[in-house]
Amino acid sequence: MAVIDYYKTLGIAKTASDKDIKKAYRKLARKFHPDLNPNDKEAEKKFKEINEANEVLSNPENRKKYDQYGAHWQNAEAYEQAKQQQQQQRAYQGQAGNSGSYSEQDFEDMFGSMFGGQASGRQRNTRFRGQDFNAELHLDLKDVYTDHKRTLTVNNKNIRITIPAGVENGQTIKIKGHGGKGVNDGPNGDLYIQFSIQNHSKFKRDKDNLYTTVDLDLYTAMLGGDLMVDTFNGKVKLTVKPETQNGTKVKLKGKGFPKYKKAEQFGDLYITYQIKTPTNLTDKEKDLFTQLQKLR
Structure with missing residues (x-):
């Protein structure tokens, strides 16, 4: 049985780290993704091969089995069980000393006897769970x-x-x-x-809750008023209290993120006001601020 070289498929060395595997997979997956290569059968085939290689090498346990058993990695557990059975049989027959290392041909002989060769009835009927x-x-x-x-x-x-x-x-x-x-x-x-x-939104997510910062002009902060703000799925109108201070936080109940597998239940949205100081004041505005300063 020919060994599938998953390392070659991803263009990496056998000593590649988990980070190297993930980086190589993402690069190739983007390059050959069907959405970017419509009606391209070769790209579609390559994409499937890349995914198959990643499924094996990105899982430490599967990678270990692949490195040890090559093309037979999916049946590694079945092989180990069968090997133990043979060793037990040899021990019973006084031949336990023959349990040394196994070659590729030994693999072929073992799997041949397990899956269609000269197997005993017990071996043929043994059921093995598929790989994850x-x-x-x-x-x-x-x-x-x-x-x-x-x-x-x-x-x-x-x-x-x-x-x-x-x-x-x-x-x-x-x-x-x-x-x-x-x-x-x-x-x-x-x-x-x-x-x-x-997350490409302006909201920061923490489990079911969302957080964002909203600019508030100085005049609305001082005098109060209405303000339209964005939530994750639309806009809502808030009433700003007079003399609102910079950094004030308000909570919008139920306007956060949906709770996992809890229908119609949502977290909360927390808004922090960031007061914007006016710039490019006119002479009249400066005069009014000067008068206000004297009053204070």
């Missing part, structure tokens, strides 16, 4: 403000999932049964998706 897959999904903060559906390509298969509103950056969710195929009718593995969420 890992993927990273890049989204913008606005993408996770509401529930939405997204189609992912994982291991050359399209998977339609619903992304719940309120997902956080770095959060991982499990899609049951969408990992590697089980062996001998064993259960499939699971798909783990980690979210990388970029």
